[in-house]
Amino acid sequence: MSSAGLRVDLGRGLVLPNPVGLASGTAGYGFELAQLIDLDRLGALYTKGTTRLPREGNPPPRVAETERGMLNSIGLHNPGVDWVAEHYAPLFAAWRIPVVVNVAGAEISDYMHCARHLDGVEGVAGVELNISCPNIAHGLDFGRDAAGAARLVDAVRAVTGRHVMVKLSPNVTDIAAVARAVEGAGADSVSAVNTYVGMKIHRASGRPVLPQGTGGLSGPAIHPLALAAVAEVRAAVRIPVVAAGGIDDVATAFDFFAVGADAIQVGTASFADPTTALRVLDGLAERAAAGRIPARWGTTAVGSP
Amino acid sequence: MSSAGLRVDLGRGLVLPNPVGLASGTAGYGFELAQLIDLDRLGALYTKGTTRLPREGNPPPRVAETERGMLNSIGLHNPGVDWVAEHYAPLFAAWRIPVVVNVAGAEISDYMHCARHLDGVEGVAGVELNISCPNIAHGLDFGRDAAGAARLVDAVRAVTGRHVMVKLSPNVTDIAAVARAVEGAGADSVSAVNTYVGMKIHRASGRPVLPQGTGGLSGPAIHPLALAAVAEVRAAVRIPVVAAGGIDDVATAFDFFAVGADAIQVGTASFADPTTALRVLDGLAERAAAGRIPARWGTTAVGSP
Amino acid sequence: MVSVEQLDGGLIEVTARLPRLAAAAVPGQFAQLRCGDHGGPLLRRPFSVAWTESQTCSFVFEVVGEGTRLLAELTAGDVLDSLGPLGRGFSVDAARGEVVCVSGGLGCAPFPLLVRSLRSRGVRDIIVLNGAASAERLYPADRFTRGDAGVGVVEATDDGSRGHHGFVTELLAPMVSSVTAVYACGPNAMLAAVATQVTGAGSPRVAEASLEAPMGCGFGTCLGCALPLRGDGRGPLWGLCCSDGPVLPLRSVDWAALLALPAADVA
Amino acid sequence: MVSVEQLDGGLIEVTARLPRLAAAAVPGQFAQLRCGDHGGPLLRRPFSVAWTESQTCSFVFEVVGEGTRLLAELTAGDVLDSLGPLGRGFSVDAARGEVVCVSGGLGCAPFPLLVRSLRSRGVRDIIVLNGAASAERLYPADRFTRGDAGVGVVEATDDGSRGHHGFVTELLAPMVSSVTAVYACGPNAMLAAVATQVTGAGSPRVAEASLEAPMGCGFGTCLGCALPLRGDGRGPLWGLCCSDGPVLPLRSVDWAALLALPAADVA
Ligand SMILES: Cc1cc2nc3c(=O)[nH]c(=O)nc-3n(C[C@H](O)[C@H](O)[C@H](O)COP(=O)(O)OP(=O)(O)OC[C@H]3O[C@@H](n4cnc5c(N)ncnc54)[C@H](O)[C@@H]3O)c2cc1C
Ligand SMILES: Cc1cc2nc3c(=O)[nH]c(=O)nc-3n(C[C@H](O)[C@H](O)[C@H](O)COP(=O)(O)OP(=O)(O)OC[C@H]3O[C@@H](n4cnc5c(N)ncnc54)[C@H](O)[C@@H]3O)c2cc1C
C-alpha cells in the first residue's frame, strides 16, 4: 500500500512522511521495534520520556492490566539526554522516520537543559514536552496549570529552534485552557492525550498493585475520553494537534481525524501487536487512495463539548 | 445470606441498612427495578437527577457503547421535584430501602428550591447534589470549581436539615480540593465519581454518535480511574465517601472499600444484569460472615496519589 | 441449550430453551440478550420474540455488528442469557375479521408470534405483506403461516427478484380500508409510509408499529431509548422505546422528528 | 492448529503449529501468547517454550487467571497467536560433563527443551531436580528424559506424596560442587535458595535462572518488566526481564530486593 500523499507538515521543520506515529514510552528509542517491524515506513517515532540525568525508574510492578486498558508506572526509566544525544541520535539520523524526543523534568530548567542539548543535534526532528507524566513527583504540575505550562514553553522556546510539541495531560478541568496557553507561549503543536491517573487493587492484600499507588491508564478503555479531549483541544487552538489514546486499528485512528487531529500516535496497542501502526498506515493509505480522506483528514465541525 | 451488621451510618439521619446502593440515573425512581429485583434488600436508592421543573431530556441517541463502557447523554429527563415530592415520595415511604433524591440544576437557586421542597418530605432520606452532570449546559460548572461548589453547598445547607451528599465530578484537575471545599461548607458526605466526559464517532458519517457531541462515560472502563479518584478524596476529607464507577461484582466493589469508601453505588452494571447489586450484597455479607471485613470496610492507608 | 439455523440471505434463527420467557411473552415484546460472555459487549441487545414453543423461544436476526456476530457463533449446548419479556406488545383484542401485517426486512421478527395469537383469538383473515431488499433476504413465508390457510403472505422485493417489484407499503393501499388492524415492523421510513396511509378517516381502529432505539437497559431505568412522540406542538415529547413501546400506535409517533434523527446503528 | 493435553494436577500442555517459533527458539526463551480473541485480555501473556518439533511448539501452564483460562479453552483447530521467540535463553556452551536443572512447580516449563539441547551438545549427565507441592502436580519425569538414559529425574514434594519430602533445593546441596552448570526455574524463593548455594568458591561456572515479571510488551519497549539486579551498592539497578532475561546469571540478581517485591500475581 503506497503512503504517498499522506505527508503532514506540522510546522517549524517537522514534516511527517505520514500521520502515523508511535507514542512516547511505547516504542522506547525505536531499536527494539526496528527488529520487529519496518519502522522507516512510519510517520514519526516519539521516544521514551527523556530527562536531564539518567533515571532508574520505579520499582516493579510497573504495569498492570485493567478492563481493556493498562496502568503503567514506569517512572521515566531512561538513559538521560546526554546519552540520547551522543549515542542514539546518530543512529536516528540514519533512519527515514523522524524522531521526536519526548522530554520530561521536574523544573523548567530541566526542560531547558534537555531542549538546549538536543537543539541542532542531527537525528532529532523535534522535542515533545511531556508536561503530563503522572508517575513522578511533580510530573503533573505543569500539565495541570495553564500559566505554569505557558512559562515552561516560553522558556524552552527561547533555547531551541526545533519544533516544540507539547504533550497535554487529560487530568485537568480545562484542557482547552492549557492548550491555548501553550499555543500562546509559542508551542508549534500539541499532542493529546497522555495517560489518565488510575489505580488497581491487589485483591488478596487490598493494596494497590503499583507501589506508587496510582499509574497512568492507556489503551482502548480511554479512547472515548481521548476523543472528547482532542475535540476540545482542536476547537481551542490553531496549531496542529497530534492525537493519542486507545488507537488499535484504522477505525479508532480515523475517529481522531474525524475530530480534527492532524496526526496520530499509536501507543499501548503496539505492545500486543507491534504491527498495529503499520496496519493503521495501510488502512489510511487505502482510504486515501479511495479518496475517502478530505482536506485536513476530514475535519468535521465538532463544537467545543 | 444475612446482611445484618452491614449497617452504615452516613450521618445526619442517613443510615443505610447496608453499603450497597443503586447509582443515580441507573435505577430511575426504583419502580421499574422493583418489578425485577427485591429492592428492599439494598442499602440505598439514589434517584435519577431531579430538577426544579420537569425536563424532557436530550434528543436520541442518548446512549452509545464503547470498549467496556457506555456513554450517556440523557440530559436529566425527569418529572421535576414537585412530582417527585407529591407522587413518588409517598411510595418511597412504604419501602425499607432509603431513597436519596439526586438533585441537579443550573443555578444555586435551583438546588435550593429542590432541597427545600424535599426537606421534611416523608420517604426522602436525603439529597445527593449532582454538581457534575456533563450532559446539560452549565451542568459541570459547580463540580469543576471548588469555590463555586462550596457556595452551592453552603446555600443548600441553609435550607435543609436532611443529609446532604455531594456527587463529585472526576473531570477536574484536583478532585481533593473540591471535596475539601464541600466538606468545609457543610456537606455530610461525598459521592464519587460521576461519569467522565467522552465521545464516540459514528464511523459512516465521521460525526459524534451523541447529538450533544460528548456524553458521560461509565462502566468497567472507568473503574481504575474511579479508584484513584476515590482514594484521593478519601485522603482529603473526614466525612463519609460513597464510591461509584465500574462496579460489576463483589470484587470490584471491594476495591473501593480497600481505598476507604464507606458505601458504594452500582451503576451501569445494573443495565446488563439488574441483580448485580444484590450479588454484590450477598458477596459482601459472605465476606462479613467470614470476618473478612475489618473496621470501616478494611481501609488501607493509600497515600494521596 | 441452543439451536442455530442459517436461513438464506444471511438471516439467522436462534432457538433456545427459555421456558419462562416462552410462557410469558406476548407478540411484539422483546428480550434483552447477552451476546458473548465476559469478553462480549457490556450491554445486552434487544430482539423481538419471534416464536415460542412451550419450552423454547426463537429470535431472528442478521449479523450487523459485534453483538449479533457473537450470537451467530452460538452452538448447540451453549446457554443463551435472556432478560424478558420486556416492553408492550401489539394490541390484539380489538382485531376482528381481516388484519394486515406489514414487514420490512428484519421487521419480520415479531410477526410469526403475532399471527398465531391473532388466529387463536378468532381473527379470520391475516395478510402478511413481507418486503425485503431481494428474494433471498425474505423471511420464508411458511414461518408466518405455519401451514394455516387463514394466513396469506404477499411478498415484495426492492430489486423485483421475487413478488411485487417495489416497496411493500405499495401493497398496503388497496387493503387499508377493509382491515380492522394494521401492524407494522421495519425500517423507520417504511413505518412512516404506513403511518401516512392509516391516519385518514376510515382508517383501521388498530394501527401499530414496533419501533427500535439504542437501549441501555431495556426496562425503563436508563431513559436511553427515547423516541419522539407527538407532543403539544412545541416539539416532540420523548417516550421510551423499551417501556412505552416497542409497539406504539402509529398516530402517537412524531414521524418527522424520528426520520430526522441520526441512524440507530453506530458502525 | 492446536492440541491441548490435560495432565494431572491441573497442568496443561498446549501444542500448536508454530513453525517459525519452533525453528528459532533456544532453551529458556519465551513467547508472548494472545489469550482469547478480541474480547480477551488486552496484553499477551509470556510462556516459556517447553518443547519444539519441526513444525510445532508446546507450552506448559496451569489456569491462574483470565489469560490462562482462555488458553485452556483452546481446542483443536483454533489458531494460537504467538510473538517470539523473545528474551535471552540459557547459556549452553560452557556446560560439560554433569549439569543439574532445578525446577519448582511450573518452573518445569523450559527444561525439556534445555535438556535436549544440552544432550545434543555432548553434556554427559543431566540431573533434573523436580519439585512441586504434591505428586500429581509434578510434571511427568519422562517429559524431561524423553527416554534418554543420560537424563535422570529426582523428585521432591512439599507434602511428601512422592520422592523427597521437602524442598527441591535440599537435593541440590550434595551435587553442587560436582556439576559444571546449574539451571533453575521456579518461584523466587526457590531461586534465591539456589543462588545462596552457588555463590561460594568452587561453584559451577554457569549458574542461571529463568525469572518472571509482569510484562507489557515482552520485547523491551515498555520498560514494564523491571527486575532488581545487583547494583553498585546504592540500591538495585533495574534490569528488564524480557530483554536482559528472562534467563539471568544467579549472581547478577539482587535477591533480597526481589523477595521484598509484591507478588507478581494480581488476583
Ligand atoms: C425492541 C427491539 C427489537 C429488536 N428486534 C430485533 C430482531 O428481532 N431482529 C433483529 O435482527 N434486530 C432486532 N433489533 C435490532 C437489534 O437490537 C440490533 O440489530 C442489535 O442491537 C445490533 O447489535 P450489534 O452489536 O450486532 O450491532 P452494533 O451496531 O455493533 O451495536 C452497537 C450499538 O448500537 C445499538 N444498535 C445498533 N443497531 C440498532 C438498532 N437497529 N436498534 C437499536 N439499537 C441498535 C446496539 O444496541 C449497540 O448498543 C431490535 C431492536 C429493538 C430496539
Ligand atoms: C518469561 C516468562 C515465562 C513464563 N513462562 C510460563 C510458563 O511456561 N508456564 C506458566 O504457567 N507460566 C509462565 N509464566 C507466568 C505466566 O506468564 C503467568 O502465569 C500468566 O501471565 C498469568 O496470566 P493470567 O491472565 O492467567 O493471570 P492473571 O493473574 O489474571 O494475570 C493478570 C496480570 O498479571 C500478570 N501475571 C500474573 N502472574 C504472573 C507471573 N507469574 N509472571 C508475570 N506476570 C504475571 C499477567 O501477565 C497479567 O498482566 C511466565 C512468565 C514469564 C515472565
Ligand SMILES: Cc1cc2nc3c(=O)[nH]c(=O)nc-3n(C[C@H](O)[C@H](O)[C@H](O)COP(=O)(O)O)c2cc1C
Ligand atoms: C508504558 C507506557 C509508558 C509511557 N511513557 C510515556 C512517556 O515517557 N512520555 C509521554 O509523554 N507519554 C508516555 N506514555 C503515554 C503514551 O505516549 C500515550 O500518550 C498514552 O499511552 C495514550 O495512548 P494509548 O492509549 O494508545 O497507549 C506512556 C504510555 C505507556 C503505556
Ligand SMILES: Cc1cc2nc3c(=O)[nH]c(=O)nc-3n(C[C@H](O)[C@H](O)[C@H](O)COP(=O)(O)O)c2cc1C
Ligand atoms: C444512564 C446514566 C444516567 C445517569 N444519570 C445520573 C444522574 O442523573 N445524576 C447523577 O448524579 N449521576 C448520574 N449518572 C452517573 C452514575 O450515577 C454513576 O456515578 C456513574 O455511572 C459511574 O458508575 P458506574 O460506572 O457503575 O455506572 C448516570 C449514569 C448513567 C450510566
Ligand code: FES
Ligand atoms: S433502554 Fe433503558 S429506559 Fe429504555
Ligand code: FES
Ligand atoms: S515487557 Fe515491555 S520492556 Fe519488558
